[in-house]
Amino acid sequence: MADYDAQLGREEPVERSAAQREADDVDLLAGLRGVTELVADSRTVAELLGDVAHFAAVAIPNVDGASTALVGEPFKVRAVTATADFVETIDKVQYDELREGPCLTCMLTGRVAVSGSLGSDDRWPHFGGRVARMDVHSALSLPLTVGGEVIGAINAYAKARDAFGEHAVVIGMQFAGSAAVSVYHAQLLNAARARTEQLQRALGSRAVIDQAIGIIRSRTGASAEQAFERLTQLSQQDNVKLVALAERMVDEAVRRARARHRS
Known part of the structure; x- marks a missing residue:
């Protein structure tokens, strides 16, 4: 039973x-x-x-x-x-x-x-x-x-x-x-699946932040630590998330490079 x-x-x-x-x-x-x-x-x-x-x-x-x-x-x-x-x-x-x-x-x-x-x-x-x-x-x-x-x-x-x-x-x-x-x-x-997507987003965010750090270093000659600190300061000043600021900086650098190439 x-x-x-x-x-x-x-x-x-x-x-x-x-x-x-x-x-x-x-x-x-x-x-x-x-x-x-x-x-x-x-x-x-x-x-x-x-x-x-x-x-x-x-x-x-x-x-x-x-x-x-x-x-x-x-x-x-x-x-x-x-x-x-x-x-x-x-x-x-x-x-x-x-x-x-x-x-x-x-x-x-x-x-x-x-x-x-x-x-x-x-x-x-x-x-x-x-x-x-x-x-x-x-x-x-x-x-x-x-x-x-x-x-x-x-x-x-x-x-x-x-x-x-x-x-x-x-x-x-x-x-x-x-x-x-x-x-x-x-x-x-x-x-x-959710953890994988989260990790992929995190890796993508890290990649674009690293690119932005590279841009700052190429322009200022700063170390990686100094460039990251500068990026963080700009993020706080503009009240923009770090990854969003990094994406904007990378996109701007790409646009400038394309403009120079066309000219």
């Missing part, structure tokens, strides 16, 4: 038939294949999260809409994607307005959270009633966990009551395990 945080007092839904379970396995395989074939290095994290939500809606039985969320600051959500407008509304109510709900509980505890009657679920009295009035009664939140750390969650919603039994929980946990790896790798690649 799967270990998950279930709504107290709710009975397990009627067990699915062999044919339904076989169809569920086919859907799970399609969802897993989709999420494992995502090429993370050609898409942003937000785009990948959207794909994960889409494949979750395919893989997990009885889903009317799904979303994914990433952990940000303590008890805050950093990024959210959803497959349906009503899910976007639910997520805004949960994360921005009420600060309670199955996803937040799931990310806080690291356990699957499931409800089959949100309107009577004592765990989220404000959220549950609000969502039930939207004619959405079932929720399933699955933690995205890597190395024992929760990095986000997948949320599935259904308008029917008791839509997610233990069978759906087990399938969801299988899907979430693979999805977590894809999301984690996308985050790593995104961070590495």
Whole structure:
């Protein structure tokens, strides 16, 4: 039996038939294949999260809409994607307005959270009633966990009551395990890409500053240290960033050289 945080007092839904379970396995395989074939290095994290939500809606039985969320600051959500407008509304109510709900509980505890009657679920009295009035009664939140750390969650919603039994929980946990790896790798690649771009900008800035220092030295005969000090002083006097001043100085030197060449 799967270990998950279930709504107290709710009975397990009627067990699915062999044919339904076989169809569920086919859907799970399609969802897993989709999420494992995502090429993370050609898409942003937000785009990948959207794909994960889409494949979750395919893989997990009885889903009317799904979303994914990433952990940000303590008890805050950093990024959210959803497959349906009503899910976007639910997520805004949960994360921005009420600060309670199955996803937040799931990310806080690291356990699957499931409800089959949100309107009577004592765990989220404000959220549950609000969502039930939207004619959405079932929720399933699955933690995205890597190395024992929760990095986000997948949320599935259904308008029917008791839509997610233990069978759906087990399938969801299988899907979430693979999805977590894809999301984690996308985050790593995104961070590495950002560091590379930052380094490239830093190297480019250093190169143009060195060129400006060379120009000052050629004009004044100053040492490298003296030329850099002079460039810094000019930057402060003109209230211009050092790299911007250096670029302006290099561009001016190039224009003068071209003018001399033409004459």
